[in-house]
Amino acid sequence: MTELLAVRGVSKRFGRVVTATDVSFSVAAGEVLGVVGPNGAGKSTMLDLVNGTQRPDAGQVLLDGHDVTSLDAAARGRRGVGRTYQIPRPFGGLTVFENVLVGSTFAGRHRGKEAHRAAVDAIEVAGLGDLLNTRAGGLRLLDRKRLELARALATRPRLVLLDEIAGGLTEAELPALMDVVRRLREAGLGVVWIEHIVHALLEVVDRLMCLAMGEVVAIGDPHEVMRSPAVVEVYLGSIPEGDAR
Numbered sequence: 001m002t003e004l005l006a007v008r009g010v011s012k013r014f015g016r017v018v019t020a021t022d023v024s025f026s027v028a029a030g031e032v033l034g035v036v037g038p039n040g041a042g043k044s045t046m047l048d049l050v051n052g053t054q055r056p057d058a059g060q061v062l063l064d065g066h067d068v069t070s071l072d073a074a075a076r077g078r079r080g081v082g083r084t085y086q087i088p089r090p091f092g093g094l095t096v097f098e099n100v101l102v103g104s105t106f107a108g109r110h111r112g113k114e115a116h117r118a119a120v121d122a123i124e125v126a127g128l129g130d131l132l133n134t135r136a137g138g139l140r141l142l143d144r145k146r147l148e149l150a151r152a153l154a155t156r157p158r159l160v161l162l163d164e165i166a167g168g169l170t171e172a173e174l175p176a177l178m179d180v181v182r183r184l185r186e187a188g189l190g191v192v193w194i195e196h197i198v199h200a201l202l203e204v205v206d207r208l209m210c211l212a213m214g215e216v217v218a219i220g221d222p223h224e225v226m227r228s229p230a231v232v233e234v235y236l237g238s239i240p241e242g243d244a245r
């Protein structure tokens with residue numbers, strides 16, 4: 001597998017709050033890396049550092065072996081990085097299609113007919129094909145999550161950063177989103193997926209990373225990571241694999 005993303009020795013602090021200390025990991029094309037960790041561990045900040053919303057104080061972010069640390073989010077978007085946000089904020093008065101079209105033109109990645117096609121494709125992949133002309137304001141949570149995903153996919157990214165796309169969904173709704181992530185992997189995308197619903201991650205991801213207080217506690221085989229003493233300690237020994245919501 002090709003190394004699509006490499007994060008090397010990245011550190012970041014906001015005043016006294018340390019959100020990343022010498023964090024290193026990589027993601028290959030066609031690989032899903034899950035990320036777990038307690039609230040405030042620095043997970044979302046790590047996505048900010050990868051997509052360029054934040055710059056690290058030290059360390060490097062590489063895409064396809066090229067150092068993109070100094071590039072902003074728009075430039076990284078043009079190089080194939082897409083991202084969802086924990087709290088989707090769609091334009092409620094616009095339709096699903098119109099919202100995703102805005103995403104597909106992000107950073108000037110697509111224009112005209114190509115933007116149109118990219119939006120339709122992303123909506124299909126996210127499973128919203130039947131709701132193309134529905135106003136986003138009226139969508140149920142699962143479909144708002146799908147819309148957030150479609151918006152991120154509409155730039156045709158090669159690396160997708162998912163921030164709690166399953167949060168708040170019912171057990172019955174989870175498989176639909178898990179299938180979408182599997183399809184992204186099959187299409188050869190690299191995926192970084194932050195999620196508190198550990199059993200969903202364990203069913204899908206290839207590798208798992210646990211962050212705590214901005215440090216990598218463990219990374220590797222998902223089940224081994226969840227069983228490792230250091231990770232169990234992070235969760236105070238109270239996170240059974242089958243029921244970690």
Ligand SMILES: Nc1ncnc2c1ncn2[C@@H]1O[C@H](COP(=O)(O)OP(=O)(O)OP(=O)(O)O)[C@@H](O)[C@H]1O
Pocket residue numbers: 014017018019037038039040041042043044045046
């Ligand atoms: N722009 C910022 N300015 C100041 N502090 C910040 C900023 N962004 C994040 N932080 C702080 O960094 C720490 C890590 O936050 P982050 O959102 O990355 O954690 P997280 O692991 O994603 O948490 P959660 O699981 O609750 O989403 C928190 O203490 C947060 O308050």
